Amino acid sequence: MYVLGIDGGGTKTKGIIADECGNVYAVAQVGATNQNGADLESIEKEFESLFSSLENQNKDAFTNLHTIFAGIAGVDRPEAKEIIKAILGKLAPSQATIIIDNDGVNALYSGTFGAPGIVQICGTGSITFGVNDQGERKRIGGWGYLIDDEGSSYELGREALHAIFKAYDKRGPKTGLTEKIVQHFQITDPTDLVSIVYSAKHPRDLIAPLSKYVTEAVDKGDEVAKELIRGSGRRIASSIHHLYDQLFPFNEREVQVVLVGGLFTRSDLFIPIIETYLQEAFLPLKLVTPHIEPVGGAVAAGVAQAGGKLGVSFKNNINEIIVQ
Structure with a gap:
């Protein structure tokens, strides 16, 4: 199962495509996507760059994405979530489930793996x-x-x-x-x-x-x-x-x-x-x-939302690629 985890903030936004075992298929980083500090036009351009890079790195994994979990700073208001969801909806494969949440979920899961x-x-x-x-x-x-x-x-x-x-x-x-x-x-x-x-x-x-x-x-x-x-x-x-x-x-x-x-x-x-x-x-x-970067926590959240279970090697595998 391919999951795209996105960690978006006021300075940078990172995305990785991985599976429940922590195997990473594509990694990309762009600029700010927090609506409290950036305009919507620039945010949309950043996401376009992110998705384009991920697709170019691994077209098969991108095309077959099962779930996209985007933990983004500044999306606590329902209308803010809908704005980001609409942007991602234009860029993502049609079958992918898109979940928008606060970036705090990414960070929490990076240390507790769901606890x-x-x-x-x-x-x-x-x-x-x-x-x-x-x-x-x-x-x-x-x-x-x-x-x-x-x-x-x-x-x-x-x-x-x-x-x-x-x-x-x-x-x-x-x-x-x-x-x-x-x-x-x-x-x-x-x-x-x-x-x-x-x-x-x-x-x-x-x-x-x-x-x-x-x-x-x-x-x-x-x-x-x-x-x-x-x-x-x-x-x-x-x-x-x-x-x-x-x-x-x-x-x-x-x-x-x-x-x-x-x-x-x-x-x-x-x-x-x-x-x-x-x-x-x-x-x-x-x-x-x-234990892992927040963007890895976004993958963990995506796996959980999709009803999957993290493999025992998730932490080690994902850290081999995205460790800071």
Whole structure:
């Protein structure tokens, strides 16, 4: 059974065709497909490129697709799901079943392979998503960068810019972030950042990468950067706590929390803060990292939706091809 798993976000979108044993037949990656940060015309072009690449790599597998599971950021509203489904419907083989869901499902399955749990995604955007033993689903956050993106790379990058201007105004302490980010944009005056940010077509894509300078500044002992990391970690932990209380109110067993996203490449900085918060709240939660990429979780979800069962070699086989 051929399944196309798609993991779509605010920066990149990846798709793979695989089977229930984890054998991979085609892999492709394109740009952003999150409706909260990209226009529909560009989203449709990205999907056209994705499907064209997959078909060119393996026409037989593409033509005989059984199920397409697309976990896409920004599709919580029914109308948003229908938009993506309509786009994919024009590109997919006629017999393929198309399922559109939140990208949190991909990420959760990448760590639990279908078991109940919570996933904390902290990439360009952020969301806390979970499924309990009764199949109930809830999410916290992920309402888009103009409203709420706590714990995201974008938020951390924006906080870095905020710290720079507080230091410039002498409303806050000096920070090494000023030099790092000024050099990043190849400017000499921090006030030039205003025109750069406000003239950007997609400011989130401009700001999110600045988060790396916060972690670099922490490594150099910058106190402002340390406080930004502490604040981000506490907000992430708070989201996990609130989702746990809603989804697992009478739970007594340990629940896995899958940590996904670029922010956790520096797990040494964030995990101790999150663990301390959760331990102080006496919550039976275990932080884990994904076994496979989120796009592999999309394949697992597609297999489950099709009524199939993952083979014992699924994890090893799929990681041979798509491991980060």
